Amino acid sequence: MFIFFALQYKTMSTAERKAREKEELKALILKASMKLFVEKGISQTTIRNIADAIDYSIGTVYIYFRDKNAILYALHTECFSELGGQFRVLYNVKDPMERLKAMGKVYIQFAMENPDKYDLMFNLKEPMEFLNEIQAKEWDEGAATFDVLRTTVQECIKAGHFKGHNLEPLSYLIWSCVHGMCSLEIRARTKGVLLKNPDTIVSDAYSEYLKLIDK
Amino acid sequence: MFIFFALQYKTMSTAERKAREKEELKALILKASMKLFVEKGISQTTIRNIADAIDYSIGTVYIYFRDKNAILYALHTECFSELGGQFRVLYNVKDPMERLKAMGKVYIQFAMENPDKYDLMFNLKEPMEFLNEIQAKEWDEGAATFDVLRTTVQECIKAGHFKGHNLEPLSYLIWSCVHGMCSLEIRARTKGVLLKNPDTIVSDAYSEYLKLIDK
DNA sequence: TTTGAAAAATGAACAATGTTCATTTTCTTT
DNA sequence: AAAGAAAATGAACATTGTTCATTTTTCAAA
Incomplete structure (x- = not known):
């Protein structure tokens, strides 16, 4: 019983952290996007620019935003x-x-x-x-x-x-x-x-x- | 003197016709563009669409409009x-x-x-x-x-x-x-x-x- | 600590776009 | 008829958003 709770607890906390990390990366993408938009204009900002700015690959951006x-x-x-x-x-x-x-x-x-x-x-x-x-x-x-x-x-x-x-x-x-x-x-x-x-x-x-x- | 006038006249008339033809093609491009814009929206209309619509090549469009x-x-x-x-x-x-x-x-x-x-x-x-x-x-x-x-x-x-x-x-x-x-x-x-x-x-x-x- | 499956990240590749320019075709003048 | 000028061509390039097979990382279970 104790073990079950322990495991459950650990599982939950990991899941929570993962969810938090996802939100953080999402927020990071948005922060970088906004910065670029203001700096060089919305139409001049590409997904590649955004990916570069946060040191992630293009594909990662598409994991967090559908388009x-x-x-x-x-x-x-x-x-x-x-x-x-x-x-x-x-x-x-x-x-x-x-x-x-x-x-x-x-x-x-x-x-x-x-x-x-x-x-x-x-x-x-x-x-x-x-x-x-x-x-x-x-x-x-x-x-x-x-x-x-x-x-x-x-x-x-x-x-x-x-x-x-x-x-x-x-x-x-x-x-x-x-x-x-x-x-x-x-x-x-x-x-x-x-x-x-x-x-x-x-x-x-x-x-x-x-x-x-x-x- | 007569020959000069004749030549001059012919030259002028050809030049005029050419100028007119240029204007006509320019107008044709614009007409087709407007039609496509209204039909399928401005952002959905490409230079290729316009060229296709008037049966000219892409390059020709760029002779008449810089961009x-x-x-x-x-x-x-x-x-x-x-x-x-x-x-x-x-x-x-x-x-x-x-x-x-x-x-x-x-x-x-x-x-x-x-x-x-x-x-x-x-x-x-x-x-x-x-x-x-x-x-x-x-x-x-x-x-x-x-x-x-x-x-x-x-x-x-x-x-x-x-x-x-x-x-x-x-x-x-x-x-x-x-x-x-x-x-x-x-x-x-x-x-x-x-x-x-x-x-x-x-x-x-x-x-x-x-x-x-x-x- | 090791392991294997799930999750996350990657970046090459694709399709579509605006644009350019060496080449070809057409026209005009001589 | 030939040469030169003008017009037209479309392959090719750079840049985009987007996809997805592959690689890397994470982490619970053994």
Whole structure:
């Protein structure tokens, strides 16, 4: 009986360690991938680069991720955690309208400081293709983030703002506004359009947005 | 003297025909490319596909376009012509505010009906990379299209709308709104977010936008 | 400690892609 | 008809994501 437990214990602990090691290597792959993505761009980063960076072979990467889309999806999830963490700070802002305005600012700042991460979250098709591959019905990260926005807008409406508006379409409009600004900038559609102040166009436009929703 | 003219004439005419034939083949490549892009998607279309479609070899394609980005840029330009043509109809709308609202509708309809073309115009990096390759300082198509918007907004302001707003940032905000809606939809960020009416979210959000700018 | 099977890691090999360029074919001029 | 110029060709290259037969490592059982 004692021996059985001992063996069982040892077996379990080894299995646990192995599972932990698997998670660690998975995390290592993701860490190296993210570093390379930020350093040289997502499209310029190859599986070979990632394998080299962690001193493992190409094949090993494929043991831990079924394909490149899986890596992109995993990183996309990490990025949502990061942005979600920044949003969480805003729960301290009690006035929903102030919180909504602050959220937009945080969103834009995140996008401008992390264009590749933003691309991964909202522009690239690959992470969504991965969801198709595994036949996922929901996009959890997107749903959760949109829910944060929708809830805030809901509170704004309750507080008497946005009279005559409908919650979901209005929330989507607000998301679209800030996303549009970031996306056009990141995807290089503001360069070469001969703007008077190309460097500040996003924050200037955000000021116009603030005026608009305050009416 | 006569002989000189005759020779000269013949030379010119041949050169002209050759130039015309070159243009024709170039147009043929673009036509086939666009067809394939719409049929099977831009990323799924290869140079070999294009060469096969027009019964020429791979190498020939490279005589007429320096690289794939050049093809994407040329098509992107065609798409801007198409959208520009649709905008031109709106010049009949005298009231600038009505025109602005109609422009957004046309813009969104174009995006929803031609997602690949829209991608080419506003999402993909390749056409802009081509501008970098040839060291272009301006993005003519974008500049011209933005100018149409800015001019309309300018007229709106003159007519007493958008009090307290600044022209360029406001124009960029409006562009961002409609672009954001289209981009999120085309890049599959509305699927899986558990919206109540995912199929009509873009047009529903546009209604909210109309309410917002009318205040 | 030895052993053998399971797990993990490997990297050569494959298919697909954009691109190049020496060669061939076609056209134009003399 | 011949020579030179222009156009077209497609084999070949480099780089990608991906696979999988083989090798190496791990670890419980003897």
